[in-house]
Amino acid sequence: MDDATLAALSTAASAAFDVGFAAMVGALATRALLNDAASDWALRCRRRCRRLLLRACVLALAASLAWMAVQAVSLTELPWGEALLAVGGIVRDTPFGRAWAVVVLALALAIALVVAHQRRATPLASLAVLAAIVAAAHASAGHAGANGLGALTLVMAVHVLATASWAGPVFAAALCMPRGDVPTVDGPDHARRLSMLATASLAAVALTGGASAWHESGGTLAPMLTSTRTDWGVALDVKLALVAVAIALGGFNRFVVMPSLPSGWRRFERVLRIEAVVLLAALVAAAVLANGEPPVV
Amino acid sequence: MKSSLRGALATLAATFSPLVFAHASLVDSFPAKDQVMTGSPAEIHLTFNEHVEARYCRVKLVSDAGKNFDTDRPAADKANPNAIVAAVPVLKPGIYRAHWTAVGSDGHKTHGDFSFTVAK
Numbered sequence: 001m002d003d004a005t006l007a008a009l010s011t012a013a014s015a016a017f018d019v020g021f022a023a024m025v026g027a028l029a030t031r032a033l034l035n036d037a038a039s040d041w042a043l044r045c046r047r048r049c050r051r052l053l054l055r056a057c058v059l060a061l062a063a064s065l066a067w068m069a070v071q072a073v074s075l076t077e078l079p080w081g082e083a084l085l086a087v088g089g090i091v092r093d094t095p096f097g098r099a100w101a102v103v104v105l106a107l108a109l110a111i112a113l114v115v116a117h118q119r120r121a122t123p124l125a126s127l128a129v130l131a132a133i134v135a136a137a138h139a140s141a142g143h144a145g146a147n148g149l150g151a152l153t154l155v156m157a158v159h160v161l162a163t164a165s166w167a168g169p170v171f172a173a174a175l176c177m178p179r180g181d182v183p184t185v186d187g188p189d190h191a192r193r194l195s196m197l198a199t200a201s202l203a204a205v206a207l208t209g210g211a212s213a214w215h216e217s218g219g220t221l222a223p224m225l226t227s228t229r230t231d232w233g234v235a236l237d238v239k240l241a242l243v244a245v246a247i248a249l250g251g252f253n254r255f256v257v258m259p260s261l262p263s264g265w266r267r268f269e270r271v272l273r274i275e276a277v278v279l280l281a282a283l284v285a286a287a288v289l290a291n292g293e294p295p296v297v
Numbered sequence: 298m299k300s301s302l303r304g305a306l307a308t309l310a311a312t313f314s315p316l317v318f319a320h321a322s323l324v325d326s327f328p329a330k331d332q333v334m335t336g337s338p339a340e341i342h343l344t345f346n347e348h349v350e351a352r353y354c355r356v357k358l359v360s361d362a363g364k365n366f367d368t369d370r371p372a373a374d375k376a377n378p379n380a381i382v383a384a385v386p387v388l389k390p391g392i393y394r395a396h397w398t399a400v401g402s403d404g405h406k407t408h409g410d411f412s413f414t415v416a417k
Contacts, residue, residue, distance in 0.1 A: 003406075071404055075353040094350050096404040141403055293320055293407055 006074045007291060013067035015287035018163075019171075019280060020060030021138075024110070025131050025161070026168025027053035030176060032124050033169075033193045034186070041183035042190075048176035050122060054114045060134075061107040068100055099141030106133045135161040152215060155208050162204035167279040169194055170250075174276035177269060188261040191268060195254045202247065232292045239285035242278055249275040321345045321401035324379075328395075328413035337388040337415055341368065344380040345399055353400040356383040361392040390417040 031049045034042045072083040072090060091097035110130045113123055139156035173194060183190070253271045257264050325344040328334055341356050351373035358366040366386055374380035381399075396410040 003408075007406075074406060075350075075400060075404075077355075093352060094404065095402055291405065 001073060003074070006070055009070045010067060010074065011287050011291040013063045013070060014291055015284045016063035017060050017067065018283045018287055020056050020058075020063055021131075021134060021160075022164040022168040022279075022283065023052060023056035023171045023175075024060060024168070025164035026170065026172035027056055027176070028124060028127055028131060029165055029169045029197060030172040030194075031122055032128075033190060033197070035124075037186040037190065039183060039185040041178060041181050042186045044178045045176050045190075048178070049172060050114070050118075052172060052175055053122070053127070054111065057107055057111045057114060061104065061111065064100065064104050064107065068097075068104075096141040099137045102137035103134050103141075106130045106137065110134075131164075132157070132161060135164070152212065155212050158204060159208035159212060162201045162208060166198055166201035166205055167283060169197055170272060170276045170279055174273045177272075179269070182262055182265045184262045187265055188258075191253075191258055191261055195250070195258065198250055199254075202250075232289065235285055235288045235292060239282055239289060242282035242285055246275055246278045246282060249278065320405055321347050321349050321399040321407050323397065323399075323409050323411075326395075326411060330411040331413065333414045333416050335416055338385060338413075341383045341385055341395055342374070342380060343371075343383075343397055343399070344374075344377065345401075346379065348378045348402045349381060350400040350402070350404075351381045354381050355398040356381075357396045358385060358388075359394045359396065360388075361394075366393075388415050390415050 027049045031046055031053070034046050034049075068087055068090070069080070069084060072078075072087050073080055075090065076083045076086045078086065087097075091101050107130075110127055113126055113130070117123055136153070136157040139160050140153050249271055253268055253275070257268045257271060261268060322345060323343060324346050327340075327342040328338050341358075343354075343356070351371050354371045356368045356371055358368055360366065366388065368383040368385045371381040371383040374382050392412055392414050394410050394412045397408070399407050399409075401407065
């Protein structure tokens, strides 16, 4: 299999992991935000969140396993069967291999917990700890963790978690809120909490992203200033545009639609669903960027 | 005005894409790019901007006539975790292109190449 195909598969697996992890965090956060709500709408929403949580964990785990299989073929340049036998060596010998193993174990444990609590209260605190472990391991697999588990790894872990808690609740809202219902009791309250979570997460994404980018780039943004004519530069511009649209949609819902709730609920839902699609595309663009090669300056 | 707008957009992009800088890139090599050598080099030494996983890096040499030359599997430079060393066979005079593949600490592969000349 040629390098371009392997790179495309690796990007697809990374994107699927990012979406799955965001949905996992989103389902957890939405479940927690609705914990005290007792309306029929809230109960149905919580049930759907539980199903989304399981599916999201399975997607993230499957994507992680697929990513490592592709990595094994790419790194060893062996056929699939032989390459898979080399996974143990990659886990033993490389920091990203060890971090991957932690991610896989934490996700498997999360799935086991959700399945074991199908008929009982979802163990939100335990699952939140596992999500934090996944974020930290994911961050340590990158360059932030190259020199050990220092402050930069912590910053990147917060960035990963904040990105998921910005996009994830939007995914969960789009997928779990029962369509057609106008939740006059719990809806406006949930919308307000969702908006506060998104604002706080966005601020954390910007702060940690800015600090980490400055450190990683050595204080220069040269690759981004000179990259307009490369495929990588186009992907960067597309991602930036998607992020800007998502922020604008969130702001529109917050400042224009929310004051009219509950009567404007259907409009609120429609904007949320569009925002979910835009954020999904932004996560895919992020995976393309992270797996691509920035232009050499 | 245009450059300051581009700078502002780059800052915003960096804020939302902090990992995009994170790739191994070549910062130094022996032989150097376009260097003319008086004899065959015994090894190719590549230094990157970050730690690389030597076990999964590759170096291939191709002559100007299109002939491939096997190099040994690169080894880590014990003095520098960002560098790898690959022994090469004795090369006849000619122009050679070294194709390298590096694997960074996050598992991402990067590629590059450069030419050097072995003079008569």
